[in-house]
Amino acid sequence: MGRYVIRRLLQMIPVFFGTTLLIFLMVNVMGDPIAGLCGDRQCDPATAAQLRTEFGLDKPVWQQYLTYMGNVFTGDFGTAFNGQEVTELMGTAFPITIRLTLVAIVFEIVIGISLGVVTGLRRGRPVDTAVLILTLIVISIPTFVTGLLLQLLLGVEWGVIKPSVSPEAPLNELLIPGLVVASVSLAYVTRLTRTSIAENSRADYVRTATAKGLPRRRVVIRHLLRNSLIPVVTFIGTDVGALMGGAIVTERIFNIHGVGYQLYQGILRQNSQTVVGFVTVLVLVFLAANLIVDLLYAVLDPRIRYA
């Protein structure tokens, strides 16, 4: 187990640098990092040159990247467009987005897996067909459309929720946005769990468990579910990235001042420090989530652990 963890950690290092380099290049080479610094006007050449020297933009790109990464590791993400430290923005934005994402993951796990188990054990029955069709529809409707529709129905028409979330974003206001963020993944989790349960329920070891005279509940929960969850856990891990994307879209719709909002502002005002900073941290979060899932995977499946 220890060796497995170390191996995964080592594999993450090049991925982290590769990913951040890619993003850094995109922003700094394809875009113009100082374009947003002179307000709406074009910078005049003298000011532009001065700004370039100030930010070290006249140096080769690899040097800029190294300097930037050096700063990142000392906790310095630079300054945002309004003069605030990027880290300060992060301090307010990340807790909100993390809360939103956690709500989404909880929905995904609780609803997705239970629906998957129920349908997987009742393949071909009406409840299975109904859920299957429902998941297909949910998958087909992009998150932003789901969000707008729920906002229209629950917020505007029926007044069940507030159409926009207040700045502190308390948990109860995040329930519907969280559901929106989770929607597509939730449907995938349902389908994946269903397939996995249906497949494993014909497995020999499930037959053995029944032959041992275990109660049905125990057969399902202890023997069937645990094996069936292995691919589902993997999916949820790789899906954290999609959840982040969903969070960005959903924050926009419900006016939640989280990471998506800040990132969006940064892009709108062409503030590369904010963008690269936030994205770097998000990539870190994503990689960390994948690591956690890999570990969970190893806990669930001893064949991986001892490989």
Added chain:
Amino acid sequence: MLLEVRDLHVEFHTRDGVVQAVNGVNYSVAEGETLAVLGESGSGKSVTAQAVMGILDMPPGKIPRGEILFKDRDLLTMKKEERRKIRGQEMAMIFQDALSSLNPVLTVGEQLGEMYVVHRGMSRKDAKARAVELMDRVRIPAAKERVGNYPHQFSGGMRQRIMIAMALALEPSLIIADEPTTALDVTVQAQVMDLLAELQRELNMGLILITHDLGVVADVADKIAVMYAGRIVETSPVHDIYKAPAHPYTKGLLASIPRLDQKGQELYAIKGLPPNLLHIPPGCAFNPRCPMAQDVCRTDVPPLYDVAEHRQSACHFWKETLDAR
């Protein structure tokens, strides 16, 4: 009688139609007795066993007719919960492929101990201690150290021993072993078979040994039931059948075993394929492959004729078969 199966029918409802897997099987096992059930894959031998254990998938499986009497109680009319308690405690099953039949994500200790936790209400710790005892009993070396290992960390023979240990955990009175040695190396086969036979004697259990390997049967079985297309075609005490088979199918099976004294001769093979259970041929199901088939075989289903004491054959021409050696 420990177990009596009477006129058992099992069918599967599939997309392509109704598969008639078992068509009126009768057999019985007494305490301490070993019954070998012989047949090709698709002959219904495993399905019958699964019906006895109560682990058939229903649906698509269905039991339209028959009785399964275990200690004089009909398992088929029993309440689900009652039936469950019999499984594992009073009858247990050993499967062919131990690697896939053991749960890959639980340690063997957990899987063995589970029997005691569920059926005896033991604590996990006590159950683990019992699991070690069980592993000792089936002669797994270093049981204490290996109790926390996972199935994939054992060799094939050791895994099958664990399956046996699991079946024996609660000292049931009936064991059903479904091709217990087929997946093993030849050298290991004998060891596992010997172990099973020895434990059976020790505990005076009834044993149903399902196999397609006539070689295994001779050493351990008391009597034999040969199945074909969901029916029993011949039953006999074990030694009589080797001396003189009373059904052409059994005869074909025996003739297709390679023998040292026939070196150089062409090996006999039963011609044709096993029947499609969606469309079992009318009359005797074996007639399209039978070298002795007459018109009557294509129209009349042969009943089980009494051939000798404790011997029956479902062949219109059992006499001729017996005589034509």
Added chain:
Amino acid sequence: MPEQTPDEAISAAGAGGPTDLALAEGDSLEKTPGGPEGTGPDTKPQSLWSDAWRDLRRNPVFIISALIILFLVVISIWPQLIASGDPLDCDLGNAQQGSQPGHPFGYDGQGCDVYTRVVYGARNSVTVGICSTVGVAVIGSVLGALAGFFGGWWDAILSRLTDIFFGIPVVLGGLVFLSVVTSSTVWPVIGFIVLLGWPQIARIARGSVITAKHNDYVQAARALGASNGRMMLRHIAPNAVAPVIVVATIALGTYISLEATLSFLGVGLKPPAVSWGIDISAASQYIRNAPHMLLWPAGALAVTVLAFIMLGDAVRDALDPKLR
């Protein structure tokens, strides 16, 4: 090691590679006794495809989705067939008006005819979907197959590369990469999707090639001295194609959805391009007064994505007998 990356576990569970097919066949023997045993396996490669095609033709889901897609493709090429107006011909005087004769879907916030814009919007969605999928499938399967076939350094480099691209969440990457683009054509969006999308197919292609490579008959061909190129084309490629097709078809729907999402966020297609995502984004400001502006393009988008995902589902079911 890369062999055990989680994604393959998914592809094994979801898409089902050749190994799974083999497994499924083996264990169905005892469970559905009888049946035409002993026939079939020899003719498997052909029968997989012809069986799949026979299944598809009888599957109502496939027929419905194929018809919808055919319709979408036709109106993408000739939108004039069913919409006489010009999507850019707008009159602010009509802004936000509801349904009226000749304009069944009403007008949007700029006074453009919603019906015409919905019809014309199909072209960009379908173009992005198809071009991205073709690009992703070609690049992904070539790179993945090479890595799987040759192994060693090729494989190590490709595995790390795919890890890097997987490290960037798509919408996030889109915000960063596409925000610097000013072109209003579909090409930057397609380029971006191909850039971040190919690793998904590459992993699947690599996995199936590795599986196929270890099949006995491929080993036999190698032992008989078949050349690398011949092995790839004749023995390995046919086996690796099915999972790639399945994943690519489903991905097509998600790419259309992705384009709309990016356009909604303002970084995908940009006006004057006509896109459902742009229209939905614009309509979201008027959601209280004129929800029709939102519902029509959103409905068109959902039906389109649904059609492609249903098609992918049907194809997967047809190519994966395990799920029957």
